[in-house]
Amino acid sequence: DGGITQSPKYLFRKEGQNVTLSCEQNLNHDAMYWYRQDPGQGLRLIYYSQIVNDFQKGDIAEGYSVSREKKESFPLTVTSAQKNPTAFYLCASSIKGRRNYEQYFGPGTRLTVT
Amino acid sequence: ILNVEQSPQSLHVQEGDSTNFTCSFPSSNFYALHWYRWETAKSPEALFVMTLNGDEKKKGRISATLNTKEGYSYLYIKGSQPEDSATYLCAQNSGGSNYKLTFGKGTLLTVNP
Numbered sequence: 301d302g303g304i305t306q307s308p309k310y311l312f313r314k315e316g317q318n319v320t321l322s323c324e325q326n327l328n329h330d331a332m333y334w335y336r337q338d339p340g341q342g343l344r345l346i347y348y349s350q351i352v353n354d355f356q357k358g359d360i361a362e363g364y365s366v367s368r369e370k371k372e373s374f375p376l377t378v379t380s381a382q383k384n385p386t387a388f389y390l391c392a393s394s395i396k397g398r399r400n401y402e403q404y405f406g407p408g409t410r411l412t413v414t
Numbered sequence: 415i416l417n418v419e420q421s422p423q424s425l426h427v428q429e430g431d432s433t434n435f436t437c438s439f440p441s442s443n444f445y446a447l448h449w450y451r452w453e454t455a456k457s458p459e460a461l462f463v464m465t466l467n468g469d470e471k472k473k474g475r476i477s478a479t480l481n482t483k484e485g486y487s488y489l490y491i492k493g494s495q496p497e498d499s500a501t502y503l504c505a506q507n508s509g510g511s512n513y514k515l516t517f518g519k520g521t522l523l524t525v526n527p
Contacts, residue, residue: 304457331513342418342517343503350513358514390458396512400446402460403515 303327304406305393321376321409323391330396332374333403336360337388346389349361349374350396370387378411385413418506420518428526429527434490435521437504441485445507448480448515449489453500461489461502496524 304325313319325332329349335343345358349368363382368374374393378385388410392403419438427433439447444466452458462471467482475492501522505515509513 333513340519342519343505343515344517345514348513358517359516400461400465401462401513402448403450403458404460405450405457407457 304391304393304404306360306389306406306409308409309327309407311332311409313411313413315413316380317413318377318379319385319390319411319413321391321411323374323376324372325374325391325393325404325406326372327393327404328371329393329404330371331394331401332368333389333394334358334364334366334374334376337390337408343390346376350401378413385411387411418504418516418518420504420521422500422521423519424522424524426524426526429494429496431494431525432490432492433494433523434488435502435523437487437489437518439485439487439504439506441482444482444485447480447487447507448505450503450505451500452470452503452520458503491523494526496521496525498503499523499525 307322333348334346344360346364347366349355355366355368367378390408391406394401394403421436448463449461450458453482462478464480469480471478477490480487503520505517
């Protein structure tokens with residue numbers, strides 16, 4: 301079945317360590333996104349990529365980095381520069397080129413940094 | 415950053431009740447309005463995408479309307495069932511891009527049997 305996978309479901313790290321969250325899709329979608337959810341807040345866009353080898357900062361990109369070397373994969377690295385990394389992270393994808401696209405979401409990764 | 419507001423924040427209804435909630439958004443630079451359903455322990459799932467003023471969409475017992483001139487969308491659920499319990503998110507395409515979405519905080523619906 302086509303879909304988006306994120307791994308792991310739960311991730312624990314010590315403060316000061318970089319950590320990479322995985323996102324893979326087999327929907328043949330061109331666009332991919334990373335969102336962050338914090339309690340009491342809406343989903344906030346971290347980074348998005350419209351095509352391989354290209355990506356743009358979202359609204360809260362500071363302390364994060366991404367790569368898009370393959371169409372299927374869009375890993376997110378949470379660096380030690382991110383001041384409040386503990387959060388729930390969602391990856392999504394969509395078909396490119398349609399104004400009325402919908403986004404397909406993965407199951408999310410809950411990151412806890414202590 | 416666009417301000418997308420949803421109300422109420424949470425809602426409890428009895429099985430069989432009909433209910434509705436609101437999404438408000440800036441009416442300038444409008445591209446599209448999305449509704450998603452997010453059940454606990456699952457991924458958000460797209461319900462509707464609407465682009466034109468006056469759009470109405472329906473999927474089973476759930477329907478949505480769009481008013482782009484005044485900047486609001488309503489989501490209606492007819493005859494709520496316990497399986498409708500979820501957080502309902504709305505999101506707007508940011509002006510100038512076909513890709514970015516700005517999400518509201520969601521409405522948490524609980525349907526009691």
